[in-house]
Amino acid sequence: MSKDIKRYNVRMAGLGGQGVVTASHILSNGVIIDKGESSLVPFFGSEKRNAPVESYVRISNLPIYEIGEIIYPNVLMIFSEQVITLGKSYTNPFYTGLKQGGIILINANKPIPFSRDELREMEEMEAKLHYIPATVLANEIAKTELATNMAMCGAIAAVFGMPSMKSLEASVKDRFIGKGIVVSGGTAALDSVIERKFAKKAKLLEANMNTIKASYQYAIEQGWGHPDAVPCEDAPKLTEEIAAKYGLVLGAI
Amino acid sequence: MSTQTASKVPEGKPADWVPAGDLQEVVDPEWLMHEAPRTTEFITGSEAAREAIRRCNVDVAISYPITPQSETMQQAGYLYDEGHIKEYYRAEEEIGTMSAIAGASRAGVRSLTATSGPGLMRGLEAISSWPGARTPVVLLNMCRVINTPLAIQPDNIEISFLLNTGMLHAHGENQQDFYDYTLAAFMVSEEVDVTLPATVSVDGFFVTHARGHVSMTDPKYKLPPRDGWRSAVPAMDNENPPARISRDAPIQKSNFISYHMHASWQQEVFAAVRRSAKYWRKYLGDLIEVVNPGAKEMIIASGAAVSQARECVRQSEEKGIEVGLIKVKTIRPFPEEEILNAVQGAERIYVPEFNQAGWLHKEVCSTLYGKCKADIIAGPRVYGGMTMPTELLLDWMAEGRKDNPSYTF
Numbered sequence: 001m002s003k004d005i006k007r008y009n010v011r012m013a014g015l016g017g018q019g020v021v022t023a024s025h026i027l028s029n030g031v032i033i034d035k036g037e038s039s040l041v042p043f044f045g046s047e048k049r050n051a052p053v054e055s056y057v058r059i060s061n062l063p064i065y066e067i068g069e070i071i072y073p074n075v076l077m078i079f080s081e082q083v084i085t086l087g088k089s090y091t092n093p094f095y096t097g098l099k100q101g102g103i104i105l106i107n108a109n110k111p112i113p114f115s116r117d118e119l120r121e122m123e124e125m126e127a128k129l130h131y132i133p134a135t136v137l138a139n140e141i142a143k144t145e146l147a148t149n150m151a152m153c154g155a156i157a158a159v160f161g162m163p164s165m166k167s168l169e170a171s172v173k174d175r176f177i178g179k180g181i182v183v184s185g186g187t188a189a190l191d192s193v194i195e196r197k198f199a200k201k202a203k204l205l206e207a208n209m210n211t212i213k214a215s216y217q218y219a220i221e222q223g224w225g226h227p228d229a230v231p232c233e234d235a236p237k238l239t240e241e242i243a244a245k246y247g248l249v250l251g252a253i
Numbered sequence: 254m255s256t257q258t259a260s261k262v263p264e265g266k267p268a269d270w271v272p273a274g275d276l277q278e279v280v281d282p283e284w285l286m287h288e289a290p291r292t293t294e295f296i297t298g299s300e301a302a303r304e305a306i307r308r309c310n311v312d313v314a315i316s317y318p319i320t321p322q323s324e325t326m327q328q329a330g331y332l333y334d335e336g337h338i339k340e341y342y343r344a345e346e347e348i349g350t351m352s353a354i355a356g357a358s359r360a361g362v363r364s365l366t367a368t369s370g371p372g373l374m375r376g377l378e379a380i381s382s383w384p385g386a387r388t389p390v391v392l393l394n395m396c397r398v399i400n401t402p403l404a405i406q407p408d409n410i411e412i413s414f415l416l417n418t419g420m421l422h423a424h425g426e427n428q429q430d431f432y433d434y435t436l437a438a439f440m441v442s443e444e445v446d447v448t449l450p451a452t453v454s455v456d457g458f459f460v461t462h463a464r465g466h467v468s469m470t471d472p473k474y475k476l477p478p479r480d481g482w483r484s485a486v487p488a489m490d491n492e493n494p495p496a497r498i499s500r501d502a503p504i505q506k507s508n509f510i511s512y513h514m515h516a517s518w519q520q521e522v523f524a525a526v527r528r529s530a531k532y533w534r535k536y537l538g539d540l541i542e543v544v545n546p547g548a549k550e551m552i553i554a555s556g557a558a559v560s561q562a563r564e565c566v567r568q569s570e571e572k573g574i575e576v577g578l579i580k581v582k583t584i585r586p587f588p589e590e591e592i593l594n595a596v597q598g599a600e601r602i603y604v605p606e607f608n609q610a611g612w613l614h615k616e617v618c619s620t621l622y623g624k625c626k627a628d629i630i631a632g633p634r635v636y637g638g639m640t641m642p643t644e645l646l647l648d649w650m651a652e653g654r655k656d657n658p659s660y661t662f
Contacts, residue, residue, distance in 0.1 A: 025464075028464065029295070029464075032295050039464060039465060041459055041463035042458075042462060065560050065561075065564040065567065066560055067427065067463060067557055067560045068407075068459045068557060071639075071640065
């Protein structure tokens with residue numbers, strides 16, 4: 001881990017079933033494996049498929065004392081456009097509380113038509129807005145949209161320059177193969193769906209890692225990567241063919 | 254430090270032939286708490302509670318699920334399966350749970366239950382009878398909103414309902430405290446001159462469902478078993494039950510018992526709460542932790558508010574401002590002397606809380622009244638389950654430095 005002081009307070013928002021909480025565990029544990037400091041807490045409400053979900057991850061290379069939800073994040077990860085367009089969120093507008101100069105990573109194929117007020121407010125916050133086609137990457141590379149959360153993890157790891165790809169892989173292994181974490185009944189059910197889909201867990205791991213690598217490399221190529229982010233040469237590429245198939249408008253605005 | 258060697262699996266028998274609890278080695282509790290080598294894991298509060306229970310030599314656990322407690326007692330179910338808990342069942346609801354676990358404790362075995370906010374409220378009639386019955390039980394309480402509108406989020410107002418029951422009460426800040434305080438609670442509650450139930454509260458979700466570093470001893474060690482006869486009131490012989498199921502017949506001989514007897518019985522319960530302080534100290538060190546002693550601005554906090562206060566201390570330090578912090582570990586006994594000594598020199602005291610009532614503020618005020626010149630500021634407070642952003646505490650402290658602070662955030 002870099003010696004420069006980094007402190008990221010990440011608020012993840014998405015829909016039930018997208019693996020938001022799992023993504024926060026993988027990211028947080030990856031940082032811990034990288035010898036950084038991290039803590040996380042999911043927001044618990046009426047969890048169910050498609051209902052709003054929020055999870056919060058704190059990352060630092062200094063001790064972290066604060067606990068609980070992150071009201072004033074400096075990073076937002078939006079796992080579904082519906083968080084914004086349908087207001088499926090505990091936090092509306094979704095950027096409420098974002099600190100000056102914060103980062104916003106949105107899973108979307110093209111820029112969201114924000115209102116003028118929203119655009120003005122984000123400009124005043126000097127927010128860095130990035131769009132990542134995470135669900136497309138998941139569908140094309142892992143052949144399941146259940147890997148959307150992996151794509152989100154990959155992209156944000158490039159933006160932060162941590163955790164390293166090796167630590168991320170160890171974290172994904174821990175989650176799906178290793179001792180695992182305590183999961184809710186709904187998450188356990190989704191786990192068994194995905195395990196059936198991949199006869200062997202090793203294949204699941206490989207598909208997840210390929211998705212992570214692809215989004216990680218995508219973020220670097222878009223110029224969002226932290227100087228510490230080491231390019232991932234063997235990452236599967238998002239081809240122009242795929243981009244055309246989904247009508248992707250790529251890049252930052 | 255072994256005081257009782259572990260059993261072994263007989264040759265030719267499968268590994269789970271002997272309950273896993275019997276394969277653990279009984280060790281001296283002080284050695285276990287202070288000297289035994291520890292390794293650190295990054296786990297949730299529920300998992301930290303499981304690891305504590307694994308080492309607590311629990312005989313009986315009874316509980317009824319309620320969010321956010323459910324995950325911990327699901328974990329306790331695994332311990333039962335492995336043979337670390339001898340008996341475990343899910344009761345029908347909390348009055349049943351809290352009554353049944355009292356029965357287990359009266360019979361002289363180590364007893365554990367757990368609940369959260371509304372479940373605690375439902376069980377409160379039975380819980381209030383525990384201290385008077387001198388039943389050592391450990392109640393793990395994962396704080397949750399109790400007020401309408403319904404919510405499942407952390408808000409620790411329920412602690413205010415337990416303050417005057419005669420129970421011991423420790424309030425953990427994080428996953429590490431949940432582990433350590435649980436082990437300590439069993440040992441303290443079963444001391445002869447204590448013989449009282451103990452609650453270990455943590456703020457739900459922020460501690461139970463979040464991961465943190467927890468340093469733990471080798472799972473091969475466990476606490477000594479409860480000796481039911483080493484107790485202020487002897488265990489009940491369930492083979493030959495008394496005609497009346499009562500500890501002390503004269504007390505319940507009629508509805509018109511001696512007022513004096515009832516009064517002295519209560520006095521003895523609350524005296525036992527105070528006596529327990531020396532045992533808490535034995536296991537947890539001081540009943541308070543002080544950061545930056547002597548600071549002019551002090552924060553007094555318990556539970557999750559301590560973590561936010563630590564970050565406030567750190568950020569203030571970055572700006573060159575010294576802020577002190579007093580972490581209150583035990584709410585009952587309330588560490589009056591320690592707090593009084595620690596606030597000498599303080600000019601302003603903030604009491605951040607995760608509840609509307611401000612029960613800790615009231616405790617602090619009644620402790621310091623007439624004995625300390627500092628302004629004791631009633632807040633900041635958050636409630637309904639939200640977290641307290643460090644920014645809120647920093648804003649209050651900045652306001653406090655003005656000539657005419659308004660405290661109207």
